[in-house]
Amino acid sequence: MIGKILKGAIGILGMLIGYGILSLFISLEIIQINKAGWLNLVLYLGVSIIFGIIFFSLSSKIIDKGRKLVRLIENELEKFSAYDIAISAVGLILGLIIAFLLTQPLNNLGIPYVGVPVSIALYVVLGYLGLSIPNRKKDDITSTLGNIRKTPRDRAKAQNRTYPKVLDTSVIIDGRIADICKTGFIEGPLVIPEFVLSELQHIADSSDSLKRNRGRRGLDILNKIQKELDIEVIIHDKKFEDVPEVDSKLLKLTQLLKGKIITNDYNLNKVAEVQGIDVLNINELANAVKPVVLPGEEMLVQVVRDGKELGQGLAYLDDGTMIVVESGRKFIGETIDVVVTSVLQTSAGRMIFAKPKSMVDRAV
Numbered sequence: 001m002i003g004k005i006l007k008g009a010i011g012i013l014g015m016l017i018g019y020g021i022l023s024l025f026i027s028l029e030i031i032q033i034n035k036a037g038w039l040n041l042v043l044y045l046g047v048s049i050i051f052g053i054i055f056f057s058l059s060s061k062i063i064d065k066g067r068k069l070v071r072l073i074e075n076e077l078e079k080f081s082a083y084d085i086a087i088s089a090v091g092l093i094l095g096l097i098i099a100f101l102l103t104q105p106l107n108n109l110g111i112p113y114v115g116v117p118v119s120i121a122l123y124v125v126l127g128y129l130g131l132s133i134p135n136r137k138k139d140d141i142t143s144t145l146g147n148i149r150k151t152p153r154d155r156a157k158a159q160n161r162t163y164p165k166v167l168d169t170s171v172i173i174d175g176r177i178a179d180i181c182k183t184g185f186i187e188g189p190l191v192i193p194e195f196v197l198s199e200l201q202h203i204a205d206s207s208d209s210l211k212r213n214r215g216r217r218g219l220d221i222l223n224k225i226q227k228e229l230d231i232e233v234i235i236h237d238k239k240f241e242d243v244p245e246v247d248s249k250l251l252k253l254t255q256l257l258k259g260k261i262i263t264n265d266y267n268l269n270k271v272a273e274v275q276g277i278d279v280l281n282i283n284e285l286a287n288a289v290k291p292v293v294l295p296g297e298e299m300l301v302q303v304v305r306d307g308k309e310l311g312q313g314l315a316y317l318d319d320g321t322m323i324v325v326e327s328g329r330k331f332i333g334e335t336i337d338v339v340v341t342s343v344l345q346t347s348a349g350r351m352i353f354a355k356p357k358s359m360v361d362r363a364v
Contacts, residue, residue: 007059014055015048022047087134095130099123162187164234164259165280168250169199171263173218176282181229186280188232191257192222195239195249251275290319290350297340298357299323303331323352327359 022044055062103119167190171177180186200222204215226233238256240249247268254261260278263269272279293299301315306329313328315338325331325338338354345351 003063006063007056010059010062011052011056015052017055018048018051019044021051084135088131091130091132091134092127093130095126095128096123098130099126102126162189163278164189164191164257166191166193166250166254166257166259166261167196168261168263168265168268169196169203169218169246170265170268171282172196172200172221173203173214174264174282175217175221176286177262178221178224178229180282180285181225181231186231186262189234190225190231191234191236191253191259193236193238193250193253195246197222197235199246247271251277286319287345287350290321291317293340293343293352295340295342299338299340299354300335301325301338301354302335303328303333305332317352321350321352323354326353326355328356331356 099119099122102122165186165188167177172192177186181190200215200218202215203211204219206212206215225231236253236257238253240252243249243252247265250261250268251272254272254277255275260280261268261272262280262282263272264282266283269279269281301317301323303313303315303325305314306312307314307324311327311329313325313330313332315323315325315328317323323338325336326341328336328338337357339357339360340352340354342353343350344353
């Protein structure tokens with residue numbers, strides 16, 4: 001029933017289009033007709049019926065194309081939020097109003113064959129600009145409108161607001177993020193993308209026992225953060241289906257949220273820096289909070305194994321910092337006093353070089 005109504009409506013629309021085209025040709029004097037007589041009525045009626053029949057015969061194809069167009073528009077609109085649609089609609093209305101105001105002087109001039117094409121062009125161009133510009137500048141518009149409504153006190157609070165922290169897979173599996181959050185040094189919200197959860201689940205279901213344990217550890221850490229820590233956790237459902245790599249999705253989501261990414265992945269850190277995204281690197285934090293030692297300080301260490309060079313012994317601090325003990329190979333398994341000779345900072349961390357205190361005292 002609805003299909004028949006649509007076909008009839010399309011046929012009527014075709015008749016109106018035929019009538020309009022004939023009227024336009026007559027007004028432009030492309031077609032000359034005798035204004036008096038019944039032939040004028042026959043011509044209008046005949047053209048309208050012909051267009052109506054053509055459109056009615058093509059109505060099935062027109063309906064199919066119309067439905068595909070509606071589905072396409074719906075799919076495109078689903079990619080935008082309600083705010084994006086609203087601000088674009090307001091921009092379109094403003095663009096059409098400006099086009100209307102600009103076309104009025106042209107219409108008043110009465111220049112033949114110029115007013116209509118120029119008016120159409122202005123409506124199309126300004127309508128498009130009204131749609132696109134507000135959507136591209138929506139963040140600036142939102143910020144401006146927000147600042148207008150805010151009091152000076154609100155603006156001061158906004159300057160101190162916390163940014164979303166997006167967690168990547170490696171830092172979740174690492175586990176130290178839970179301890180850092182527990183200390184209160186990181187303020188929320190913590191954002192965990194759904195594609196990161198999917199990757200963790202895929203790792204946890206791996207046939208490789210090492211990968212499986214890493215994935216399960218990551219899921220346990222997330223469970224701990226959600227249930228035991230007093231920090232806001234957001235599971236974000238943005239998928240970025242057109243981007244295959246998880247790291248690229250993380251960077252895009254961080255840019256979208258205007259947040260910061262927490263990672264211990266060296267390559268992801270560098271790519272984020274290139275794109276101007278703020279990064280909180282757990283490894284850099286760990287290196288920054290390691291105890292500072294200066295040349296000449298004494299330390300009590302246990303030599304656990306030999307080093308790369310002849311006669312060297314290796315010891316470690318509680319935080320994992322390596323201590324290279326000169327001539328320390330003969331003290332392997334013993335706890336001795338050493339004197340720091342130099343400290344080397346590398347990308348992998350801090351390395352301390354020392355000598356046994358007995359050797360320093362003997363030299364003195």
